[in-house]
Amino acid sequence: MTFSSSVLFASRLLFPRTGKKSNARRSLFGAFVCIGISLVPLIMVLTVSDGMIKGITERMIGLGSSHIQLVLYPKSEYAENAGNMQILADAIKKYDTGVKAVYPELQGIGLASSSKGRFGSSIRALESDIFEKNPAFASLFEVIDGNTDLTARNSCVLGKKLASDLGVKAGERIRLITTKENSSGKTMPKITSLKVSGIVSSGYQELDSLWLFVSLENGFDLISLSSGTALFGIDTEDAFSLSLEKTYRKLSPFLSSAGRLYRWNDLNSAQYENFASTQIMLIFIMMLIVLVASVNISSALVMLVMERKKEISILKSLGGSSNGIALSFIITGLVTGALGVLFGLPLGLFCSLHFNGIMGAIEFVVNLGAKVFYFLTEGSLANYLPVHLLDEAFYLQNFSIVIPLPKILLIALGTIVLSLLVSLIPALKAGKEKPIETLRKI
Numbered sequence: 001m002t003f004s005s006s007v008l009f010a011s012r013l014l015f016p017r018t019g020k021k022s023n024a025r026r027s028l029f030g031a032f033v034c035i036g037i038s039l040v041p042l043i044m045v046l047t048v049s050d051g052m053i054k055g056i057t058e059r060m061i062g063l064g065s066s067h068i069q070l071v072l073y074p075k076s077e078y079a080e081n082a083g084n085m086q087i088l089a090d091a092i093k094k095y096d097t098g099v100k101a102v103y104p105e106l107q108g109i110g111l112a113s114s115s116k117g118r119f120g121s122s123i124r125a126l127e128s129d130i131f132e133k134n135p136a137f138a139s140l141f142e143v144i145d146g147n148t149d150l151t152a153r154n155s156c157v158l159g160k161k162l163a164s165d166l167g168v169k170a171g172e173r174i175r176l177i178t179t180k181e182n183s184s185g186k187t188m189p190k191i192t193s194l195k196v197s198g199i200v201s202s203g204y205q206e207l208d209s210l211w212l213f214v215s216l217e218n219g220f221d222l223i224s225l226s227s228g229t230a231l232f233g234i235d236t237e238d239a240f241s242l243s244l245e246k247t248y249r250k251l252s253p254f255l256s257s258a259g260r261l262y263r264w265n266d267l268n269s270a271q272y273e274n275f276a277s278t279q280i281m282l283i284f285i286m287m288l289i290v291l292v293a294s295v296n297i298s299s300a301l302v303m304l305v306m307e308r309k310k311e312i313s314i315l316k317s318l319g320g321s322s323n324g325i326a327l328s329f330i331i332t333g334l335v336t337g338a339l340g341v342l343f344g345l346p347l348g349l350f351c352s353l354h355f356n357g358i359m360g361a362i363e364f365v366v367n368l369g370a371k372v373f374y375f376l377t378e379g380s381l382a383n384y385l386p387v388h389l390l391d392e393a394f395y396l397q398n399f400s401i402v403i404p405l406p407k408i409l410l411i412a413l414g415t416i417v418l419s420l421l422v423s424l425i426p427a428l429k430a431g432k433e434k435p436i437e438t439l440r441k442i
Helices: 003-014 023-065 082-095 135-140 160-166 216-222 242-255 269-307 309-317 322-353 355-378 405-431 435-440
Strands: 068-072 101-114 117-126 142-146 155-159 173-181 187-201 211-215 229-235 259-263
Touching: 003 322, 023 135, 023 269, 023 322, 023 355, 023 405, 068 242, 082 101, 082 216, 082 229, 082 242, 101 160, 101 216, 117 160, 117 173, 117 216, 142 160, 155 160, 155 173, 160 187, 173 216, 187 216, 211 216, 242 259, 269 309, 269 322, 269 405, 309 322, 322 355, 322 405
Parallel strands: 117 211, 155 187
Antiparallel strands: 068 229, 068 259, 101 117, 101 173, 101 229, 142 187, 155 211, 173 187
């Protein structure tokens, strides 16, 4: 039995010329649909998680750690004032051409106070034009209210969550309680009135929920060097390229006397590994769903073998080989899996590209049902709290969908291989059919 004969028989199994109804063919159609549908959540998890991880990583690097971070020693002369920090920043830029930008910063903690209450804050003292000078700040921060002007003395910019907790808007004033050392070396509380210039959000509340920005000059008045941290954010050409490591190795001996040098992945390793492991776990679970859907091919082929015993017996009586018959059923299973891939991949990509709209529609339906239930049980919607499927406290609100073609091709290939594996047992069973026993019953 030639390969072309096996292909021809497989085509007749899939698309018979007679109009006879076949439960086995219905099962094959169901298997193809199940595989396609099971691929949709897998593709969505892959593309959406890749986009979300990319967006969060961009914000962690661009708004937090920078590509490389230099943390100055507490007693370093460069940590004494903003002028000294600027001198070192200029020296770093001149030392290595791989350095594209250097951003001096002073970090500390304080207690922000308003009429609504007091809340802990993470103070970040940066250059007054940081929101325009730093490309990441300019592109990733959204100005919710007011502006990002830090040039005025005792002005500040708040993160959206902190501003909401304090109940303040742009133009209003807050009090910031920090600690400073007096002339005798004693630590004393310092209360400073700050005017809120603006309110910003990075779209990832977990990152910016406590941030309070002031100018670098104001920072040295507010933050004690004994409790604060002076550092430099150093940007290179690309945080993910080999040039980052070259720049790091070149700067290490030059800056060893000033402070300690860290790469972004050293500072954010826990979060980055957590994102990667979570994505792998989700993809593994989705692949199990695809595996279960692929098993439908096996059961459909078993039914097909039972229905086509007569044709199999006739072919074997005419000289058809067992291997040729088995190959026909293997091809049938492969084609079913391939059709499922051709159906599921485009549908999954379409759903991924319209993820926000789909989630919005689902959220609307969930809230509608919840409102009806709440009204029936409580008699009023006065205290009803809307359901948010993607709460901004835990998820990135705005991110671009990433379509990783190599991973998608690997998923397609893996699904086809699964279809091959689940087709082997019923195909081999079909090849072992004994024509004499079947023909006796005709």
